[in-house]
Amino acid sequence: MRLVVVAHGTRQLLGNAVASIIAKRAGRVLVMESRAAYVELCEPLLTDVLADRQPSVVVPLLLSSGYHIKVDLPQAAEGLPVAMGRALGPDGLLATAQVSRLVAAGASPGQPVVLVAAGSNDPSARADLAGAGLLLEAVWGGTVRVATVSGSGAPPIAEVVRPGDAVSPYLLAPGFFSDLVRSRSTAAGAEIVADVIGPHPDVVELVVRRASTLLGDADLTRSQVG
Known part of the structure; x- marks a missing residue:
């Protein structure tokens, strides 16, 4: 086995x-x-x-x-x-891992956070993403909004991220999408972009x-x- x-x-x-x-x-x-x-x-x-x-x-x-x-x-x-x-x-253990990455990046407790995923048109994937946002909000103890790179399943980064926000990539590994999350979030005024979950x-x-x-x-x- x-x-x-x-x-x-x-x-x-x-x-x-x-x-x-x-x-x-x-x-x-x-x-x-x-x-x-x-x-x-x-x-x-x-x-x-x-x-x-x-x-x-x-x-x-x-x-x-x-x-x-x-x-x-x-x-x-x-x-x-x-x-x-x-x-x-979604799972609570992923949320706690995201919090760990946010703290390591310098995010302050209670700071507004935007969870950013790649995005999907699949209805079940949209429900999963919403659930991930709720789990992160519960563990983080502050407001969490949800965005996607593609704009599928949630609004795009530019419409959600505000100056001063911390961004938590809902991505397991670095790659094409994590690069886009960082560049677009920074352009939208994010104060902090955490590392991928890894x-x-x-x-x-x-x-x-x-x-x-x-x-x-x-x-x-x-x-x-x-």
Whole structure:
């Protein structure tokens, strides 16, 4: 049995390293073999990792539901001894990791925060994003507004970020979208732009919890998607 974490993938090596770090740390806690895989833009692809038909629990490192969760990942696992997890977010552990990044960047308790995600037209992804904003607001203890890079699922950065705001990227790894979040937020007057969530200990803990649930529930004689 092994753990496979699957990220979207980016053309930036530093961004892809996040999934590898999370896989290694979670595997160490679970005392099991672990691997990182990607949906696109980086190797190894999930389809290639699962091609050996080794029984696996797969934890997506995708923060919201959407096409990859609903279509790509189930197709990759079809007919294989795989237990597939749901999207990683929204979750309180992601919110606490975001707070940690905000504090590290110099944000003050109670300072207005804008959570910025990539954006999606999928209705379930929009609901996930709204939920992530509420969770962050509860942990941060101050006003949290939500924006997206694309303007899909929430207004664009330029319409939400105000001078003096702190910005919390709702992104797991650095890459194209994190660069846009920083540049557009700064242009809109943001005082602070925190780092991406990254391989924070709370993210590792969340992956461990998801994998443990899958291990407890899995009947790996067939493909499971849940």
